[in-house]
Amino acid sequence: MPELPEVEALAAFLRENAVGRVVARADLAAVQAIKTFDPPLSALAGLEVTGASRHGKFLDLDVSGLHLVVHLARAGWLHWRTGLPAAPPKPGKGPLALRVHLDDGNGFDLTEQGTRKGLSVYVVRSPAEVPGVDRLGPDALEVDRDTFARLMASRSGQVKGALTDQTLLAGIGNAYSDEILHVARLSPFKMADKLGDDEVVRLHDAVRAVLTDALQRQVGQRAATLKGEKRSGLQVHARTGLPCPVCGDTVREVSFADTSLQYCPTCQTGGKPLADRRMSKLLR
Numbered sequence: 001m002p003e004l005p006e007v008e009a010l011a012a013f014l015r016e017n018a019v020g021r022v023v024a025r026a027d028l029a030a031v032q033a034i035k036t037f038d039p040p041l042s043a044l045a046g047l048e049v050t051g052a053s054r055h056g057k058f059l060d061l062d063v064s065g066l067h068l069v070v071h072l073a074r075a076g077w078l079h080w081r082t083g084l085p086a087a088p089p090k091p092g093k094g095p096l097a098l099r100v101h102l103d104d105g106n107g108f109d110l111t112e113q114g115t116r117k118g119l120s121v122y123v124v125r126s127p128a129e130v131p132g133v134d135r136l137g138p139d140a141l142e143v144d145r146d147t148f149a150r151l152m153a154s155r156s157g158q159v160k161g162a163l164t165d166q167t168l169l170a171g172i173g174n175a176y177s178d179e180i181l182h183v184a185r186l187s188p189f190k191m192a193d194k195l196g197d198d199e200v201v202r203l204h205d206a207v208r209a210v211l212t213d214a215l216q217r218q219v220g221q222r223a224a225t226l227k228g229e230k231r232s233g234l235q236v237h238a239r240t241g242l243p244c245p246v247c248g249d250t251v252r253e254v255s256f257a258d259t260s261l262q263y264c265p266t267c268q269t270g271g272k273p274l275a276d277r278r279m280s281k282l283l284r
């Protein structure tokens with residue numbers, strides 16, 4: 001799932017390439033993707049793109065005061081297209097959800113892979129009208145240490161869940177929370193409200209460091225790799241069974257019904273593997 005660094009890189013790309021252009025038309029290919037009807041999608045046509053920004057993991061294209069807000073969900077992405085075909089796409093076929101044509105013949109496609117469709121598009125007069133945007137906590141890149149400490153202390157649940165709860169802190173998902181906890185040398189199962197002062201400081205520093213690094217990589221490579229979501233520099237996320245780049249221990253996994261987390265036992269849990277029935281079979 002695209003998280004803060006990926007969505008910010010998309011916004012930066014759109015600021016350079018779409019702002020100043022006029023929307024020629026928007027073709028909806030996946031009817032279920034659009035969640036609003038007033039103003040209609042067609043209201044964007046003829047209006048100039050005046051800005052592109054991000055609210056947590058939501059992308060916000062400002063079109064002369066109307067906002068095209070996008071949540072990419074698990075497998076959504078934005079593909080920049082040069083020289084779009086004039087013929088409208090066939091609805092309901094393939095990954096295409098929405099195509100936006102700009103007046104210079106370029107534009108972008110919003111796509112979503114897989115059968116579980118979660119990509120959401122909203123046309124609103126204010127981003128705050130979008131469900132989810134109105135309830136976002138402070139942005140993970142902006143939150144200061146005191147506020148961060150207060151948020152963690154308010155949360156009687158596991159720190160992994162606290163970091164990824166968008167109403168508490170906006171922008172972090174499954175991948176970067178694994179990375180942040182690894183850098184902070186904290187177990188994902190540690191209770192957020194039981195963190196010591198030094199642990200909160202480490203965690204806040206790790207949030208900054210991991211997101212800033214990822215953002216720099218994403219923005220640096222965006223022109224070349226806007227073809228698909230690509231991440232590099234991950235140390236534990238999606239690296240089950242591989243050596244931890246810090247200590248050499250084997251990265252382990254805890255799997256849940258429809259997600260999983262990765263961590264390094266030596267760096268994060270005092271060498272002790274976290275309980276996971278499926279993994280203990282694999283690693284026996």
Ligand SMILES: [Zn+2]
Pocket residue numbers: 244245246247248249264265266267268
């Ligand atoms: Zn390690």
